[in-house]
Amino acid sequence: MKTFTGSDGKPRCAWSSATPKYVEYHDQEWGMPTVDDRRLFEKLCLEGFQSGLSWRTILSKRENFRRAFSNFEVDKVARFGPEDVERLLGDAGIVRHRGKIEAAISNARAVQEVTKQEGSLGAFIWRYEPAQVRTGAIEAVATSVESVALSKELKKRGFKFVGPTTVYAFMQAMGLVNDHAEECFVRRRASLARKALKKPS
Numbered sequence: 001m002k003t004f005t006g007s008d009g010k011p012r013c014a015w016s017s018a019t020p021k022y023v024e025y026h027d028q029e030w031g032m033p034t035v036d037d038r039r040l041f042e043k044l045c046l047e048g049f050q051s052g053l054s055w056r057t058i059l060s061k062r063e064n065f066r067r068a069f070s071n072f073e074v075d076k077v078a079r080f081g082p083e084d085v086e087r088l089l090g091d092a093g094i095v096r097h098r099g100k101i102e103a104a105i106s107n108a109r110a111v112q113e114v115t116k117q118e119g120s121l122g123a124f125i126w127r128y129e130p131a132q133v134r135t136g137a138i139e140a141v142a143t144s145v146e147s148v149a150l151s152k153e154l155k156k157r158g159f160k161f162v163g164p165t166t167v168y169a170f171m172q173a174m175g176l177v178n179d180h181a182e183e184c185f186v187r188r189r190a191s192l193a194r195k196a197l198k199k200p201s
Contacts, residue, residue, distance in 0.1 A: 002181040010185045021059050031190045033175035033197045035122040040174055041111055042072035045104045047170045048161035049095045057095070064093030069104060074115075077108035103160035110158040122200040125150070129176055129199075141179070143168050 003011040006023060016026035034040060046065065050058045058065075068091050070076035088094065088101045111121050118124040128150040147168035154162040172179050178194065180187035 003183045011181075011183045012186065013181045013184045019056060021056070025059060027186055030173055031175050031178050031180050031186065033190070033194045035126065035197065035200050037074065037111070037115070037121040038072055040121050040125060041074050041077075041108065042066070043174050044159075044162070044170050045069065045072060045107065047166050047173065048103055048107070049097070049100050050169070051100070051161055051163075051166055053095065061094055064091070068094050074108050074111050074121075077105055078112055080105045080108075100161060107159050107161075110154075114157060120200050125174070125176065126199045128171070141168070144171075144177070146176075147171055 002014060004014050004017040006012055012023065012026055016022040016030075034043070042065075046058050046062070049065070066072065068088055085098070085101055085105070089096050089098060114121055114124050128146045130144065130146050143164040148164045150171070151162050151164040151167040154167065168177075171177050175190060175194065178187060178190045180190055
């Protein structure tokens, strides 16, 4: 099943039927093109924390993550030290995984370097936009040529927990690809937002 019909009679991607939180996330955010560096950093961090877990777990803890990681303000997170790692390891409101916590802090510093070299994280990420617009319900796709290339480049620049599958999920979430099902009512809205988007350079 590619879509399900919500209580409002609108067709949505089938995966969003799992919980009302998914419906809200799907309708308002997933696949909508994003250029803001703070939001991109947040999405990249959360996808890293999601590795090996369900997205439902991460979404339910999202506000806790924002509180714990200074609302994902890159410069603030980049200043986190060993005492912050210990603080975060003791925070039951987030995923307490030392490697992922340390990766988020390290990735903030990597974003700072990317910003110095490329102008912004958004300008760098949007270079990996696929040349072809995909059609159909392909939200189950795990990787792409572009996600493999972006993953490789992110790792080269010091990012962690950015394997091709994690990066593809990030690309879906931040709208670098529009993987809403053809019948999904949000697909057209995401497509129009993409056409109107002023991409960072």
